[in-house]
Amino acid sequence: AQTIHQWPVAEIKAVGSPLSLGCTIKGKSSPNLYWYWQATGGTLQQLFYSITVGQVESVVQLNLSASRPKDDQFILSTEKLLLSHSGFYLCAWSLWGGAGQNTLYFGAGTRLSVL
């Protein structure tokens, strides 16, 4: 069975500090990987997606970056946090290619508070 693990569960950070959030998928080889951001009570905004190691596509510019250093790992980071970065960050995976590639399975999320 596939499992998706996000870390940390929650973070409280200061404005201007760096950030690194991680996501690992086990039990599925070569998945598509995604980062989404959700404001409190808000919709899900796609940030990045990756279909293979080393390749990441940006969907919106929010002073964030993403990397996929391994097939099963997706990292979201920034060198300088803004207040507007606060929210719920969700990692997701889908099958590579075909009819299943837009069926996303989400992790439990990381709650980020920027003060």
Next chain:
Amino acid sequence: QQQVRQSSQSLTVWEGETAILNCSYENSAFDYFPWYQQFPGEGPALLIAIRSVSDKKEDGRFTIFFNKREKNLSLHIKDSQPGDSATYFCAASVTQVVGQLTFGRGTRLQVYA
């Protein structure tokens, strides 16, 4: 421009009633429509999905009705339970295009006992 629109931000029903959540979309190329259920503090979970070749998809108490001509769909939750209280997101994508799943703003459903 909002490509996927959910008409109600919130909906309240009594236990045992049928909850109806509505969704419409702009892009006629969309051909895959999943609904996600999200409880507070958790990630969204896939609930049920339909492809545009069908007009109805049923899974237990959950049914999607799809109208391609009108570009709208609805999620019916039969015999609603307090445990169904959650936020429901309608989403849409073009099957052949990766990384393009677009979400609506969500409908918060409250089921009272």
